[in-house]
Amino acid sequence: MAAPMTRLRAPFQRLMCHCFQREQALLDPAVQCHLPSLILLRTKKRYYVPKTDDAKKHTVDYEARARAAGIVVQQEYMERAINIACTAGIFDPYIPPEGDARLSKLSKEGLKQRTEQLKQSAASQLAIRKIREHDPKFSTKEFPDRALEIFIEAQTALAQFNKERLHKLVTERCYPDMVRGNRYKTIRWQFLESLEPPRVVHARCPDMVSKGNLYGQVTLRMHYKQTVAIYDRFGRLMLGDENEPRDALEYVVFERHLKNPYGTWRLHGKIIPSWAPPKDPIIKTLMIPGPQLKPWEEFNSHEHEKSTAKAV
Template sequence: MMAVRKIRSFDEDFEPRDFVESAQEIYINAHNCLVSKNKLKIREYVTERAYPEIRHNIHDKTIHWKFIQSLEPPRMVHARCTDVITKENVFSQITVRFHTQQILAIYDRFGRLMHGSEILAKDVLEYVVFEKHLSNQYGTWRLHEKIIPDWMPPPEPSLKTFRLADTNTQ
């Protein structure tokens, strides 16, 4: 409640119910930019911290992603505000719970399927952190990070292709 009150001190029109709807739009737009590999447009939807991670994870890959539907309405589960260096420089982070149906297929650089399927929809439960620089009057909410809980299995190691040195030449 205190964090929401702090956000409202910078943005009088802030309403958590309205925010989660716009957060879902940001989430979908960020993923669509990721699929299309639009480097410039994706910066509008993700923070400077998330951008290099996203770019690194899609290098030499082809991604097919589609948002099908929300199984539950998105909801705000946590909010926090903090000042950085000075009291006037305030950042806010809001964690949103998404329970959705999505299609995801990831292909390597040779066109081989690495993960997922283009026809099978999966139920996805995600906790996504959105961040806004409140002190900046032109600041916007952007995707900052996805929280991976401890109980989730670690991601499967990706298969890498290597070129072996020619052992016949001396």
């Protein structure tokens, strides 16, 4: 039994000795210098990806070539400017009754108008409550007097071309409508008296952009007497007369950004009813055509017949 056991131990001892020698060789620094530094590992199998056509890189920038050639390319702006200081229009505009300031309240038609106004005042009362939540000083009795002062100051600033003052009294939506076409004109305006005390006839409290961003719009009925005259750049009268007072019935809309703690009531627009009489035509300054002379001819006033301009 001893002989077979010694035969089995000899190969086992040789194997253990061989493993021990390999471990010593790995720990020896001289042997480590000869070991390969690159170890191959199996990576993910990659499939063949065809080359893409770089068509986008070779596209021609025609705008850049046009600018280099000296051609001016008009830039297009697709976005639209939004102003949150005021709304873009009048929400649910007031519809003035036909024959206002002409029919007496005691007549049959006047009583019908009065009943219709009472029916429409329900929505206005709800809007006034919302306005009072953000503006506790608002009152339908005191507001008309303050609004009349704003209206007079705005018209006076327009006649004097005081742009800084006008921006504080009117909204950004109303300013272009008041200033448009007045560059070379002279305006003479004067407020004389109120024929009827101004009163609140309509109120709305809409929101814009987001819920809770409230704006207060109050329509004021104003019946007053004024004098207005507009002169062109040559000093000739175009419209109205400074010495002739005229009655004016207007429905003016005032607006305030209620969420802005520093917001104020400003002139926002006017409501022109469909039954309003047409405006007076503007008296235009026309040039009377003279004779067509050649370069070597001289003008003779005696031979030329004076022609009158035709009415437009």
